[in-house]
Amino acid sequence: MRFGLFGTGPWAHMAHAPALAAHKDVEFVGVWGRNEAKAAELAGEYGAAAYSDVDALIADVDAIAVALPPDVQAPIALSAARAGRHLLLDKPVAFTVAEADAIAAAVAERDLASVVFFTRRFVPQLADFLARAGESGGWVEARVDHVGTIFDPGNPFGASAWRRESGGLWDVGPHAVALVMPLLGPVVEVTAMAGPHDMSHVLLRHQGGGISTLTLSVDVPPAAAREEAVFAGESGVITVPTLPWDPVAALGVALDQLVAAADGGPAPALDVRLGAHITAVLAAAAESIRTGRAVRVSAPGFPLG
Ligand SMILES: NC(=O)c1ccc[n+]([C@@H]2O[C@H](COP(=O)([O-])OP(=O)(O)OC[C@H]3O[C@@H](n4cnc5c(N)ncnc54)[C@H](OP(=O)(O)O)[C@@H]3O)[C@@H](O)[C@H]2O)c1
Known part of the structure; x- marks a missing residue:
């Protein structure tokens, strides 16, 4: 599954980028960030490309992973779902019910796979x-x-x-x-x-x-x-x-579920419908x-x- 990562902040560095790079079924294609230098730095660490345009990265991949504030994540997730891309979102899906429901509806209409990363x-x-x-x-x-x-x-x-x-x-x-x-x-x-x-x-x-x-x-x-x-x-x-704190391993499990669902397997329990609720x-x-x-x-x- 070809993935684009949106976000260059602490969580993108600590969890999303290393988990995407480590997963056997993932090709880590590119990173988008509002700060081009940060996107280039993070992408460079993993041999991925930096993107300055949201839609260009969506166009180049099968799925997106998002590590951005909820109000920034929501419109990107909606665009990606409308373009037929599978979604690995972070919590919370959005701050508003209307945005979260719109993302869940776009995923359902296109029969896409989705996971929301409720880490534990x-x-x-x-x-x-x-x-x-x-x-x-x-x-x-x-x-x-x-x-x-x-x-x-x-x-x-x-x-x-x-x-x-x-x-x-x-x-x-x-x-x-x-x-x-x-x-x-x-x-x-x-x-x-x-x-x-x-x-x-x-x-x-x-x-x-x-x-x-x-x-x-x-x-x-x-x-x-x-x-x-x-x-x-x-x-x-x-x-x-008390649970071990290993977000990269936990995100690996989320990616397993997303890849399996995109392949026709069961919908993950923690999908965007649950995220919208x-x-x-x-x-x-x-x-x-x-x-x-x-x-x-x-x-x-x-x-x-
Ligand atoms: N599942 C978990 O356990 C867990 C743990 C931590 C975080 N998270 C989630 O991961 C997401 C990211 O968290 P974070 O800790 O990295 O901090 P964050 O402050 O939510 O996000 C930082 C990133 O967002 C970018 N950003 C901020 N405002 C923006 C805007 N208006 N337009 C475009 N980009 C903007 C920042 O860019 P600049 O660097 O240019 O400022 C940076 O790349 C959040 O949704 C959070 O809830 C989940």
């Missing part, structure tokens, strides 16, 4: 844990604390303008929602409150009646940082295990924070993994 969900240990927990069933509650800081010295993510504005909800929120969905199902209602800095406290009502509680921030005092997740129900209380959940949380009201979300009419 592609870690085999977490996949095994969720599969085992799913067999026992009866889960009615979840609590996810995804709370850290990106503003400590040397942290590459602290320079990102959109994270400074909405990092707690939109940067780590997608991971938290993607984590609770396999055991509790799609979300039908959202209530949220903002705390100090960019803290978001979010309550999700799931289709089966279960409720999850998410605590999300990228700007807490370092001593308050934590990443914990617990499910509770008829089988007791289970804690999500997660955008709807986060947009509902933002609306609830603004209005002080609970916000309904339409549960998608397809199974969610």
Whole structure:
């Protein structure tokens, strides 16, 4: 699968470029960035070509990988899908429900393959844990604390303008929602409150009646940082295990699934339809924070993994 990479920032360097270069079924064709020198530098590291024109790179490949802010990713993903290219997107798919739904519709109309990179969900240990927990069933509650800081010295993510504005909800929120969905199902209602800095406290009502509680921030005092997740129900209380942090390996799993789906295999569970539902959940949380009201979300009419 011939791939073009969009983005030249920290995540393109740490995850996307090395994963594309390492995958046996991928030809890493080119890199687009708004800064041509950065695109040339990143492309040069992997023997790929630098592109200064978005459409030219889309035209030269079978699939695109995107490591850009969500509002920059969305229109590029839509153009690529309309041109018949498979999509490896990063989370969140978009900031708006309209954009995320348009991408999902373009993918569905053309029968394209898509994956959204909810990193931990592609870690085999977490996949095994969720599969085992799913067999026992009866889960009615979840609590996810995804709370850290990106503003400590040397942290590459602290320079990102959109994270400074909405990092707690939109940067780590997608991971938290993607984590609770396999055991509790799609979300039908959202209530949220903002705390100090960019803290978001979010309550999700799931289709089966279960409720999850998410605590999300990228700007807490370092001593308050934590990443914990617990499910509770008829089988007791289970804690999500601490997972190895290897984004290149996880992205390799996402690429395996995308290549297989493009070859006629099953659609990945974490595809753009799921990504669009997660955008709807986060947009509902933002609306609830603004209005002080609970916000309904339409549960998608397809199974969610
Ligand atoms: N799955 C995960 O675990 C995970 C982890 C980290 C990041 N991500 C996702 O990966 C994406 C990229 O993240 P990042 O950490 O690299 O930081 P980022 O700030 O989201 O993106 C940086 C890149 O976007 C470019 N950019 C910024 N504003 C732009 C604009 N208006 N037009 C065109 N290009 C623009 C930057 O170009 P310049 O260099 O020229 O400024 C740089 O190439 C984000 O969507 C993030 O959510 C996912």
